[in-house]
Amino acid sequence: MNESQEILSKRSLLIIGVMSLLLFVIGTILLILDYNKALYIENSTVQLIFEIITFTGESLFLILVFAIFSFIYDKRFAVSFFLMYGISGICNSMLKEIIKEPRPLTNITKADERGYSEVGYGFPSGHAQVGASIWGLTAYQFKDKARPNLIPVVFSIFIILVALSRVIIGVHSLKQIIWGLLIGIIILIAFLYMEPIISEKFNLLSLPMKLILAILLSVLLYVIGTLLFPEFAGYGENIYAIAGGSLLGLSVGSLLEREYVKYEPSELNSKQKVINLIIGITLLLIFLIFIYGLITGLDILLFIQNAILTLIITLLIPFIFTKINRS
Template structure:
């Protein structure tokens, strides 16, 4: 603990207005509004399969991170003498492992796996490293939390990515359903509100993916991409994607708010609410695209 405290104090000694701004931006880049924005744009508008793979890895990592936190129950450095913590409003729950770090690592590791591009890999590695350091600089996590956030994020993202490819290529939907069983057992054992919500996110993705893949099958990449067309097809595609995003994000927000203010707040209804929200985002919104010919 003394070594970890010394590391935090070292980062605190570097405090400046510029670094405050830089590390706040890095830490905010992995919070829910930004991640939802990026993943929905990828899934609804750019490449469906890429979006599904990223989302699967994200919700899987979030559930694992939340489960480990509720088992270990490690305290944060917030309030420790000599440590000034910033942005504590988003530093909720237990400390180990760092959720922001694992989320950033999951997102950017997925991007690196998908695109296999040197510059994207360099940018991703810098952001992964930066987000982890930001949690130390802001005084909301111990070094061990960040180290394991990096490690878990990489390991589980590789596992989830390979598993998604297997399920998607072989159409092994039952494998996805069976995967939920150990997560359900953890939910029963830890009986934690935060984990129940995370488990709902994962359940919503699994059910939504199966329904979309079997029955809706919307497209983001044109089947006639090799066909020469001298019309304003590119402009139409941009307008179509803008309409898709606005329709999706507005209705998703309405579904979330509607459920939040009409359902009781307890573990069962929290699980149902988060399951429905992600299910709607994964297959309900694409169904609207079909209805409105988007």
């Protein structure tokens, strides 16, 4: 990274950090003035709009974004994006189970004719925390593109909108999203500094050692997470089985793909990217219906289910692309 790029990198982080800090200060003032529930809006139209915005923080949407990055943009960044999603999500779940703070009273039941409901503990907000981490990382990735100052601002606004949507639809308090944003930014900065160091050391290992380490870490995440946090943050399903399985498929799939398949979306022309995107998303949706429809039940099946999903995105579909693009 040259000097000008380094300045842009620091500037991107500074913009994201300042906007998050500004929201934190404003939110703290509102808390002191006892406006914690003031942003909750019962209007059905407003609720609908912000339910759509809040969907951009759901796992299905983020999996689709991860797949799009993998298929037509940059498979290496896609892996970083999903790792950031997993790391921030796991940290959030652990914090929720340790703190055990309930959601606000505005988190009403789905049986009610108005409103939106979520299960699990409320502090800190997962959508706010994960959003700050992954969209902050995405803003950082695009820092060297056209208008480098504008991109961090746009993503910062998006992060704030997703966070505020959680208060407006009533599933979080203002305090919960403020701390979610702050923790998400801390995780983002730690990831940006640590990831290059860890990747450099990891890349020195042989492929068999990389695969063994990937499998070991995935299984340990599943087993240790399940033993230490058996309530799963109140979500009702084993999130550590989901995370461990996802990590297994992601790591094994990307390692094998880089070694044997070598799909490079950056080498495609616009027409090929459009074709690959349509085919890739169609295949992914078919696989999703199959995987989530047939592989259900025990925690170990949840682990296998998510391992297959990320393996399909990182290895199987890129392999299909190489055959299509070659022909």
